[in-house]
Amino acid sequence: MATRRNQSTETQIKNVLVPIIQAIGRSGKLIYILIFGVLFYLAYQFFTSDRSSSTLEYNSSLIEKQLKNVSKLVVTEGHYSQVMTYKDQKNYFMNLVSFDKKALMVVNADVTISYDLSKVTYDIDEKNKSITIKNIPEAEMKINPDIHFYSIDESMFNPFGTSDYNKIRTKVKAELVKKMEKSSLKKNAENRLISELSKILILTNTMGWTLKYNGEVIITETALSTKIKT
Template structure:
């Protein structure tokens, strides 16, 4: 009888303790999972904020570097050759007597059209992720003529002098500049300029930024070309 009572008592204790232990075990696991969840949440928030800040700074650095890479002298070279004639006439005695001088010459000239992109003006806005190009420097044309005189016809009363040679040099440069404005050299120089600036456009598009020129958003290289050439 005593043995049966002991077994019955043990059974009652187990019936009471086992649910308590199981409940404590379940609540312990629940608390453990909640704590882990809170730790993961705050860790995610911390590293996400840190990463976003670093990304903005990294993006700005990349863009600044690209702008410095294109901030160079873009030069397009060409050659010009033409036969030219220079004439000058002096008149005396109410234009009744005149003395003429003239020269036949061959002009060979090396011409360069360049853009100094270190002079480009721009702003970087990290908040709106925008690069705004404010101003692009004008093209600079340099002409180095080599003039060969094949025939010089002058008069004692109207000889060639330093003033004439300076006038010829000035006239030659003006003539060449006029022709170069309508030539492929100027167009090629503009195309090279657009090619350099397109590197910035590609970078901004890749990084989720946008490029503006004179207050207008530029989406493609074609759009950039139209804005520069207008």
């Protein structure tokens, strides 16, 4: 009888303890699941949102740094030598009498064409990962002529004066501008400008950003060159 009573007691204890142990086991698994879920969420936030934000800021900083590096004065220099003639005539008595004057001169001139890239204006769109160049400054040309007069023929009634020398200097500059337009100096200056701006294009392409100018997306250096020269 004692043995049966003990077995009955053990059975009752097992009937009570087993559900409790099983419940604890299930609760333990639930806790582990909850902990794992929280850790997964935190890891996701760290490797997506935070990382994306920091990467975006890093990319923007790189682009702004490159823009500052490009923002400099690009100067192309050339030298010209030319022999020029200046003539002037004054008429009197209904053009019956005229007095001429003439000057033969040798002109040496240093010409510079420059682009001040610090004046380039642009917008950076971090959200859409794009840079829009809004304005590129026009070329600035400087001509410093050195005029040597080889011979001067003048008349007492038509002598050389200050106004003549001013006219000569103006004419010399105008002739040099025409000569410069036909020379390779202007093209060389534009090529240097494109070369500097291409550094921005290379960086944006490498980082997966987009470069825009005059409302169009610029993908290649050729496209950039075409847009600048038009």
